[in-house]
Amino acid sequence: MPEKYRDHTDKYCKRVLRLYFMILCLWPTVIVAQLTSPLSFSPRQQVLYPVPEGVGDAWMEKAKGFDTYSENELVQKIACYELAIPLYKMAANRLKQAMALQMLGDCHNHQGMLPPALSELEEALTIYKEVQYPALQGIYDLLGNVNSQMGNYKTALKNGYMAVKTAELQQDTTLQLCTIYNRLGLTFFHLAEYAQALTYFKKSLEVAKKWKDTASLLTLVPNIASAYQRLNQPEEAIHILKDMEKRYDITSDEDKITLAAGLSNSYVSMGRYDDAYIQVKRLQSLSRSFGASHYMQDAIYKALISYFQAIEDYNSVKQYGIDYEGYCKQAGYTYELLNDYGYLFRADSALGNYPAAIDYYQQYKVLQDSLYSEEKTREIAQLQMQYDMEKKDHDLLLKEQSIQLLKRQGLLQKSDLQRARLEGYVIIGGTTTLAILLILGYNRYQLKQNINRQLRRQQQEIHEQHNSLHVLLYTQRKLVAEKDWLVNEIHHRVRDNLQIIMRLLNAQAAHLDDKNALAAIHESRHRMQAISLIHQKLYLSGSMAIVDMDIYIRELVAYFKDSLTGLQQISFDLQIADVYLEVCQAVPIGLVLNEAITNSFKYAFANGGKGAISVNLHYVAEDYVLLAVKDNGKGLPADFEKRRHASMGIILMETLSEQLEGDLSVKDENGVSVTLIFKPQHNREKLPGLLKLVNKTA
Template identity: 40%
Template sequence: MNRILLLSCCMMGCLLQCLAQKQLPSYAVLQELIKKERPDTAEMRILLNAGYMYVMKPGAVGIDMDSATLFADKILASSIKAGNKIWQGQSYLLYSNILREQQITAKGKAYALEAKSIFQKWQQSAYLADTYVELANYYSLEPRENLDIKISCYKEAIKLYRAAGLKERLAHTLYVLGDLYNVTDDFKLLTETLAQSVAIYDEIKVEPGADVYSLLGTGYNRLGDFGNALKYNLLAVKVVESRKDTVSTNATVYNRLALLYHYMGESDEALKYYQKAWLIASKLNDTSTLRLLSINTAATYAMKKRPDKALAVIKRLERNYPPTDFAEKMWMYIFIAGCHMDLKQHNAALPYIRIVHKGKNQLPDMLHASADDIESRYYLITGDYVKSHQLALNVIATALRSKNLSLQSVAYHDLFQADSAMGNYKEAVEHYRQYKIVNDSLFNISKAIQISTLQVQFETQQKQQSIELLTRKSQLQRAALDKVRFTRNVIIAGAVMLVIMLALGYNRYQLKLSNNRQLMQKQNEINEKNISLQDLIATQHKLLGEKEWLVKEIHHRVKNNLQIVMSLLNTQAAFLDDKDALNAIRESRYRMQAISLIHQKLYQSENMALIEMSAYIKDLVEYLKDGFSGINKIRFDLQIANIKLDVSHSVPIGLILNEAITNSIKYAFTGNGLIKISLQETSPGQLTLIIADDGVGLPIEDNNRDRKQSMGMMLMNTLAEQLDGTLHIQSRNGVIITVSFKYQEEQAFTTSGEAITSPI
């Protein structure tokens, strides 16, 4: 049954079951009631139920609708004569059902609104809830505005059924609302709503239908809660197999359980239930379900690495149940091409690849990406690595947008192979690294699924053990009832047991006294040990304080020694006239100041192992600004993350910053200018330092070659290697120096706050 028909009829299905349980009078009796001038309440109820019975017969047969209308006319006329507005509203609701069944929707909806007005005025919660359910049937699933109105109608009905205490109708309406959430793909609300429905069914001791359990299991499946998904899908199968009937719902139940096993990696179990669903769909000649089962079965064989089996199933689909939808056809051709590729039958795959290539621009994003992927694989095998590389990049873009890890894994592997074949080994290594990262994520997801499966198996075993314990308890109770005639003996035995218990109690009291004495003795020993431990801790704290003082003193002395060296250099500079020597001394002084600042930060900070990079870089920039004339024309833009690094990272970074900033100040600007400094985390475990200016850029080619051999450039390259990182220098609207290096996350980031940005 298609979804629209299911949603429009499911509430009436519940009412039909209730009416079927009642034995309605024959048509002759109903004719007598119609002729009666003033039927009583019970007779009016009989006429109303008969009207609904005729409305809900399969199809909109004219004679059935005429009979239902006759009963509605009688109820309306009688209610008007008696001045009974409630029965008048019920007649309007019956008219609405009749007219809707005859596709006279405008008039039918008007009757439903009249009924709603009456029941609201007279505060009839139950009948008003029925009216909201009837109004919901006038709204289709498309467009979304109609679906939202339909959902709001069921929500109002649920409130009213809950207020009226009609729990079975409430449970069924919750199920219908959950099915609507399945249409909107809101699986969180679906599971919450269906869980309420199941709880109410349990409360009133009514077995929920297999479709209720199955839909709830589907919701948990889509949320990744495989434990609950397996639990409710198995309950649905249990209900189906206990009834031993053949309806289309059974095929859906088996298909949903099979899909769950497919996602959980239990391919053999998935195939077993697909086969059960196939037998039911074949018996009912349900071609749409057979087509769906063929697709799902083929996907499971592909997961089992059995492309031959998958190809056989999908060929049978192409032959016997060809899809009519364009996207479904394209998916089938992509799948067939993939199977041929897995079987090394590349020539057989080519016709399907060509068909897909012509129509892929009309496909949705994910299917378009699958088409690009199959083409990329084909070009990779046939040696056209450039095309393969470009198509794989397209797949990556779509996979990243949709967060599809499986598609990312395949595309990164294709890029790795294409890059390797073209000799782009650096890119190949990077793409292989990304491939391994994605595969690790897929592996972790697979492990989580396995753990969830084991958990539900454990819970099932626990429940079985609980059932066995309850069975044993019941048997013991029956045995106790059989021994009622031995009451006197039981009383005597009870007295004896009481004496024994008293003796045991006295014995336990003595043992407890003995245990208390032992515990007191042990407590005294523990107290003595605690005192010794406190003395030891105090000594350790004293030693630790002395150690911290010594470390601070070392950093202070290193800083002072560097200051002495800088003073010596300043003194030496006073006796020199050579410009190059003076420049060399000044650059050396700046480098020493960069290192000196680090040691100054260390002995001034509470943390003697890590440097607060934002404060350090700001102080370094301020010092360099003070060392040059005309610097007021140059602005600094600092974008430094809230990072703390150790000395082994801080010193190279400080020296690189010193070299880059002094070069920019000396060579980059002829007037005003801007120097940007950024230190940010670009990926987990990776930091990137960028120093960029908007000056004149690098000199012409020959001078540029000489500059690469300068001490500053050599120093920056050496420092980047010391950081185990990479150095890139670009001349684009100025000079951009980029240093990327690894760091240890637990040392680098103290908080997860945003980067510190400060213009200078």
């Protein structure tokens, strides 16, 4: 609001307040009685003394002068509404009381104080229903938005649908419909129904374009870009964001943050980290313009954490993740807190902080189960199906009404035509012509009736096919979810069984004195750990069959450093390309790597001296992968060929290379060099880009 108008509003409010305070002084007895015991006055008596209602109106008018998007002015706006509500209650004006509660709840929503916002909005809805206020689309929309942010998705979806339904009944085509569609789209976005979210975002965009509302357009375009990004279309997201930047003069810091965050997330999805870094620096600079609890910090945190996760800067992920955790808890953002626990778990896992990682993973699972339990998912699907069916019934009813109207119009037109013709025939006395026209009219009527019957049959068939398709899609989604759960559970059980075997080996080792037997048990335990680590990766990742060898080999080497005493003196040079293997090939590779590193530790650096071991995994030729493990130790013994067939490690590596249908060679080249060349079961081109990104950040 311009400063001159705000000054004018303040002067007006001060005059109104001064007038009512004078009235208070003139009627002290009545006002004191109302303030101390308002219930002792009947509604008729309260109407005779409208002083509290007038003062409440003054506070409501003063609240309009404060900017909702300014943190300091928002506090003053909230204070005005809090003063107006009890005054309206005292004056027994329930409608104004509900309106003030709705405005207060909206302000608390902007402030990020979701629990009080929910309580105030629910109280406002109750009062609206008591006074039978019909235009409830606004309050339903706000309730849907607050519940969505708190993770109450079933209630949020129900309120969103009620907002759309009420707006349609009220024939509301204002900008409020734009907000309703946008917030319903956000609820579907949190439910990972990105196609459905995109549909509602586009509906909202059409309303904003109709009203030429630039502020709404600058909000909706980044939402649409986020949906395209989640639908694996980052190029489309970047295109519409760049188009928005060219079309509109983006001056506010809020819109700059929204644009920069959208571009950063899209660039990260495409692996364009240099372009993303430019947007990250811009976000870090803009973040200083707002308080730590401002609602725009949400978009900044998510973009920064996503970028540092992608470039594997886990210290930064940890730092921003902890700050974001406090922000989400203070505001009550459940969906964002769930994602943040996932980031903190991956960061602590990569940094080796396994106790903290386990704690964050447990919190992640508890929160995930509370938000996306099977029962809640089924209820939400049923609610969505019910809404779709009601909407289609409503559309069919409208079509039927349109058909009935057309039929009535046709009958009226036909009647007029017959009357006109009848008059003409009477004038010319053509009784024969009149009979012919009546027959033709009857034939046309029969033809139209036949056409209408065919249309009704076709509509019925379409309706039945649509219902069958809905049931089929729901069943298919349920089967896919059950399959994913079963595969996930298999990897979980395999990993747990391997851990049990390792504990049994440890327990057996505790009762053995034979050094050879102890060594054999320790080697077996390392082999089990190599296999267990693969199943752990598969269980925690989004893919159930593909292993990112870069992350797997690095974690396997980290395990050796922690478990083999003396290995800390040996440096590792890891040159690992972006290689993704299926489980049937990743397990043999892990075992070969285990044997090679263990042999280097046992024989090449037997005296505990310093040394280096290099591990190289990359593509060679077109469709082959090379695994090379080399140390700079004392090399092979002179009688290596004689002992070759007696060495369990060499026999195991040769057997594993045969299983991979690859070529294994062990050479003495300034140390021992173990080389394995094999062909993966899939080509690099067949791996989708999104799967690579997910595995890279798992």
